[in-house]
Amino acid sequence: MLTLAGEIMGLTAANMRVSAARMCTEGRITRTTRGTYRLQTEALPAYTEVSSWRSRIERMVPWDGTWNAVEHSRVRRSDRAALRAHNNALLLAGVADWTPAVALRPNNLDHGTDGLRATLSRLGAAPECHVYRIDELSTEDGEAVRRLWDSTSRTRHLQEASRALADATRTSNARTVTEDARTSLLLGSAVISTIVRDPLLPEELAPLTPLIELIEQMKEFQDHALTLWLELLEDGQRT
Known part of the structure; x- marks a missing residue:
């Protein structure tokens, strides 16, 4: 079934076997029996985010106007791989740069600041960064921070995916x-x-409806795709 899936995607059986062997060496998958593998989720930092996309919206809670901050001035810039992992963790956590040393996001996710701290750690953020809550910003800073996210561009991107x-x-x-x-x-x-x-x-910064609609649309699309793939792979096994 694995090699057949590869053929459907334009990859040869040899490509799939070599890739599987490499992923075993990297610790991303484990061989259980001949030709059978199990995903090693602990080696995939973004696994939780990707696997829970259907219920992602449920992580949101009403926004109380406070912010979560990530201070990362001590993160080493010389280790490019670690820096790339750190920046990707910030991106997946919805954190945006405010100053060269501080990045922010609204405090509107479940488990608050502790939750963001745990999420960043799981995603591979640098251990040198510090996460804390900001309860009050000046009017000028508050207005500037709200502009860190391009709401118009975000909505357009979601609508393009929907189309x-x-x-x-x-x-x-x-x-x-x-x-x-x-x-x-x-x-x-x-x-x-x-x-x-x-x-x-939060709704105070960007409309939520386009994301909700895209998730519901994607659920239907994936349900159909899973049925299609299972039929193809099972038929291929029988023949």
């Missing part, structure tokens, strides 16, 4: 089953990435 799903669904009959499966995986992955990278801003 792409709608177009793929509408034109599915014009593709072969294999082409449809390939499209569903490539497009579905891109849309889930869009959902996972959304900063989950």
Whole structure:
């Protein structure tokens, strides 16, 4: 089934076997029996965010106007791999740079500041950073911080993803089953990435409806895609 999935995506059986061996060496998957593997989720920092995209919106709580801050002036810039992991952790946590030393996000997610601290640690943020809450900003700073996120661009990006799903669904009959499966995986992955990278801003900073609608649309799209892929792979096994 694994090599057949690779063939559907344009990869040879040899490609898939080499990739599986490399991922075993990296600790991302573990071989259980011949040709069978298990995902090592602890080696994948973003696994929790990606696997829970369907319920991502449930992490939000009413915003009390406070902010969570990440002070990272001591993060070493010389280790590029670690710095890249740190910056990616901030991005996935919806944290935006305010000054060269401090990044912020609204304190509107479950478990508050402690929750953000745990999330950043799990995502691979540098241990040298410090997370704390800001209860009050000056009027000028408050206005500046609210502009850290481009709400218009974010909404447009979500709507573009929604239109792409709608177009793929509408034109599915014009593709072969294999082409449809390939499209569903490539497009579905891109849309889930869009959902996972959304900063989950409160309504006071950005409209929530486009994200809610995209998640519901993506649920239907993935349900169809999973059925399609399982049928393809099971049929391939039988033949």
